[in-house]
Amino acid sequence: MHRRAVLAAGSAVAAGLAGCTALADRTADHDVGMSAHAFRPDSLVVEVGDTVIWENTGSRAHTVTAYDGGQPEGATYFGTGDFESEAEAREAWYADRAGSIYTGDRFEHTFKVAGTHRYYCIPHERGGMIGEIVIEE
Numbered sequence: 001m002h003r004r005a006v007l008a009a010g011s012a013v014a015a016g017l018a019g020c021t022a023l024a025d026r027t028a029d030h031d032v033g034m035s036a037h038a039f040r041p042d043s044l045v046v047e048v049g050d051t052v053i054w055e056n057t058g059s060r061a062h063t064v065t066a067y068d069g070g071q072p073e074g075a076t077y078f079g080t081g082d083f084e085s086e087a088e089a090r091e092a093w094y095a096d097r098a099g100s101i102y103t104g105d106r107f108e109h110t111f112k113v114a115g116t117h118r119y120y121c122i123p124h125e126r127g128g129m130i131g132e133i134v135i136e137e
């Protein structure tokens with residue numbers, strides 16, 4: 001399984017209002033990229049306390065949206081946009097595409113609970129754009 005240290009990403013983090021940075025700031029690395037309808041890799045193993053950085057490396061708009069029922073006990077919702085739950089994120093996306101990230105945009109989340117965190121892209125879920133982040137102790 002793919003495993004790597006996550007960079008400290010000082011500048012990317014500081015610049016990242018809501019976890020997204022502008023195209024011009026694409027100097028740091030990312031952990032999960034996005035093609036037309038897939039997260040790459042679709043499964044990533046990191047450790048508790050690690051920050052995972054997604055980047056839209058494709059040309060379509062995507063979301064990162066955690067499945068409410070797909071998180072380990074005690075884990076909080078994560079996803080693009082400023083939402084508190086999967087239901088809220090879905091509603092906002094269907095209303096006006098809120099929560100979308102575009103080519104070069106980033107999203108990051110620091111995982112504090114061990115276990116498997118499942119997520120998907122709202123517009124491409126049916127096309128199989130589903131991923132998981134496995135957090136090890």
Ligand SMILES: [Cu+2]
Pocket residue numbers: 036037038061062063121122123124125129
């Ligand atoms: Cu997508």
